[in-house]
Amino acid sequence: MQILSSTKKAITLWLITDADLVVAKAVSDQVMAVMDHKLVGLVAGSVHKLAVLVALLDHNSVNITCTIAPSYMDHINTVFICTYRDLNNFNLIVTTNKSFETCQPTMKYLNPAGYFQLAFYSFGIILCCVNLLQVVDSKNMYSRFIRDLQDLERFETRIVKNLTQSLLSSKALPIKSELRRLVELYVRDFYQSCGFIQVKDVYDNEQTRISLNPICSYRLIRRVRDLLPVVISHKSFFRVLRPLWTRIVSFFWKGDWPHSEDVETVVEKILRLQQVYDFNVEQFASGWISTVQTNCTLNSVHCYEIGSIALKSGKYAAAIEWLELGKKKVLVDRKTSLAFVEFSLWNAIDVHNTEFDEDIKLDLDPVFFDREISHEVGDSKSAGKLRNLQCETYKGVNQYHDKLNYLGLCAGENFQSEAERSRLFCWYEFKAHPSLIIGPRKIEFLNRSPDIIRVYALIHDKEIQEVVSDSLPGMFESGVNLSDFDLSENRVKGQRALTTSYRTSVNSWYGQRMDSIWSRRIEQVTGLTLIGNGASENLQVASYSFGGHYIPHMDQVGHDYLPPEKHRVATFMFYFNDVEQGGKTAFTSLGVAATPIKGSAVFWYNVFKDGGADWNTMHGACPVQLGEKWAANKWIKSGPQFLNRKCSLKTHERFQIPVNNVYLPATQAQGNKIEG
Ligand SMILES: O=C(O)CCC(=O)C(=O)O
Ligand SMILES: [Fe+2]
Structure with missing residues (x-):
């Protein structure tokens, strides 16, 4: 220059x-x-x-x-x-x-x-x-960390309250001025896509629930990324609304403006929800998240963008669905160019057809329709999706189809047989420990052999709050469990584990006061030893925002490399909140899923008595659809447990969970993933 x-x-x-x-x-x-x-x-x-x-x-x-x-x-x-x-x-x-x-x-x-x-x-x-x-380093933080998204949400709400005040005064923003038009555009977008239906609710609450909702969050990030800079950089903004300008600019100087990666990550989460729950795009775009009607909707520009990102990431069927919806919407709202949308749709169908071949039908992660799609209007509507075809054929209790079982279980199905279900019951446990005589625990079998139990009302609101607030500062993006190994090549700076799209939560390790209090309670219920050198790991506190998930896995990873006393013999997992929609824990080989219930915990053994992995305990966290999910794992090591549990010379014999000190007659082992 x-x-x-x-x-x-x-x-x-x-x-x-x-x-x-x-x-x-x-x-x-x-x-x-x-x-x-x-x-x-x-x-x-x-x-x-x-x-x-x-x-x-x-x-x-x-x-x-x-x-x-x-x-x-x-x-x-x-x-x-x-x-x-x-x-x-x-x-x-x-x-x-x-x-x-x-x-x-x-x-x-x-x-x-x-x-x-x-x-x-x-x-x-x-x-x-x-x-x-x-x-x-801070790239795409709004889409990853719900706390950052919540900060953005709170901050934006305050800005919008200010902007709304200014709109009420024609002095600050003269009628028909360009700046007024821009501010109106911004404020309208906010009210059209915030978690509350009533404007007054926005005034009464600091939190608008935007960050709990995938559609509202997507629109928030887009709005702040694209529209806010245009508003505040208008020639008169600085002059007429200087304090607000300064606040906005300094907020983003301290943090960061949302990036296009933030938008892409949120869209990826929406696409994951679509992949797992197979929602109807039209209903989703009109605000339906599962069975909940929300206030946030999507217009043609949004559908077009989501379709384009789906295409870029190879999710062809989803791309075609979103672009078709974009085309339908653009004819009504005229918010983008019909030609653009049509061109992208044409292209998506071509790419779908080029990539499609009959062998794909065997793929267990299908992103195709079950046949080639023509360019005729609505042809894709009459085609089936490979995902659904495969679900219908294979999902259920079957060792080879964990992914498909996961989809079914997350969507609310149960594949346990009548006979299996008839063996499930709940009881008050007051014999496992003397302290339980005055305060018995309500426990329920979710599955027998391998035994999976849920203990109700084990932890209290105040305790949860303490753990969450102490854990918050140390939260980092979750990885898969490789923390015991040298990950120097793969490790993301500042993190202890390998981050992966298999597991999209944030977590931290908590070893303070409540860890030992809860460990005592676990000891009382399970009869295992948690306190003492190497007896258990610190509590792992995890938080999932919408789209956050953990695909089916075993908890005792590293089994082949770690010395036996370090094996995670059992998992005790607490739920800190009820999740509005989604977020179940799916036991994919057993055909049962646990719904998060605040204050409760689920417990199971990951291994047989001979120390071999029990592959029937394979489980995954279903994506959160609406709201957030907080949970915590307490992994119990095999080290000191040999004094607590009977050994066996037989292979593949399972630990049983006694009911008031009585070991029930063994049921037939379920699932068939028996491996040493
Ligand atoms: O959050 C859940 O439902 C499961 C989490 C889990 O399996 C894990 O963190 O290992
Ligand atoms: Fe797990």
Whole structure:
């Protein structure tokens, strides 16, 4: 960029892009490379992919030639300029390396705040630079950490309350002004997609429940990513709503603007929900999350975006469904170009058909329809989905189809036979420990052989709150359990385990006061030893937001590598809350799922008496559909347990859970995944 005059006046050039941060950052180098030495500074990225340039000028007339790499040119949708003093004559020519293109800049005069503003921008630039260094690590945090999403939700709600107040006064935002129109657009989007139906509820509550709902969250992240920068960078915003501007900008300087990865991650979660629960896209887009009608809906732009992301990640059937819905909606709401949607749909069908072949029908993770789809309107509606075809054929208690059983169990089915179910019952346990005589525990069998029990009302609200608030600061993205091994190659910085899309929760290890109090309670109920050197692991507290899941797995991973005393002989898992929709624990080989019930816990042995893994205890956490899920695992090690439980010379003999100290006659072993 060439600046033809020098010193005295500050110019901030904002290049608003729809490129993501990495692009913006890379691009800033490209822009920087051609910047003239008269520039004071350039920052890209932190403030929603803006490049900020401050130049000092001494004439009222200035020509700027900004040379930008051609690859970056496509990403720029707006170029506008803020000056702290009026310039009489201002020309901006934006050009690429190859050819000159004159860009129509929107001239924005932030007006005469003078040196204060210059200082403010300079300070901002320093902050931006600092922020930029942190950005790489904090990428896509809003979609991963529910607490960050909740912070964003609370913050946005406060902003919207302020904006609504300003709308009520025609002085701040004159009727028919462009800024008013933008603010109205923003506020309308908020009210149309917040978790409450009534505006008054938004005023009465700090939390709008947006972050508990996949649709509302998707719209929140999009709105803040795309619309908020446009609103606050309007030429009059800073002048008429300066305190609000400062609050917004400083909030995001401390944290970060949502990225396109955040949007993609939320969409991936929606697609996972679709894959597992096979919801009807039309109903989902009109706010139905399972059986709950919510206030958040999706329009044609959203359907188009979700379809495009599904296509990108190879979920062809889903992509076609979303794009067809997008096409239907665009004819009514006209919010995007019909041609775009039609083109993408055409393309999705072609890709689906190219990738489809008969052998795919054997694949257990199907993302196809069960036949090729024609371009005729509605043809896909008459086709079946491979997923459903396979579910119908194979789901149920069958050792080879854990994934399909998982889908069925998550959706609320149960594959236990009548005979198996007839052996289940509940009882009050008052003999396992003397303390239970005055406070018996209500226990229920969820399965017999392998025994899985649920203990009700074992932990209390206040205790849960204490554990959650102590665990919160240490939460990190969950990994699969490899913490005992050297993961140096795969480890994500600052984490102890390998992160994976198999398990999308955040967790932390809690070893404080409540850990030993709860361990005592577990000892009383199970007769096992938890306290003492290496007897059990610290409590692992996990939180799942919508879409959060853990696919079927065994808890005693590492069995082949760890010394026997370190094996996780049993799992005791607490539920900290009731989940609005979804979030069951599915025992895929046994055909039964446990619904999270606040204060209760489930317990089972992962191994046989001979120490071999009991593959029938394979289990997974179903994705949360609505709300959040908090749970905690207490893994009990085999070390000190040999004194508590009878050994056996027989192979594959199971530990039994006694009922008031009585071992019931053994039932026939269920499932058939018996392995040593
Ligand atoms: O949260 C659940 O339902 C299951 C979690 C689980 O299996 C685990 O963390 O190992
Ligand atoms: Fe598990």
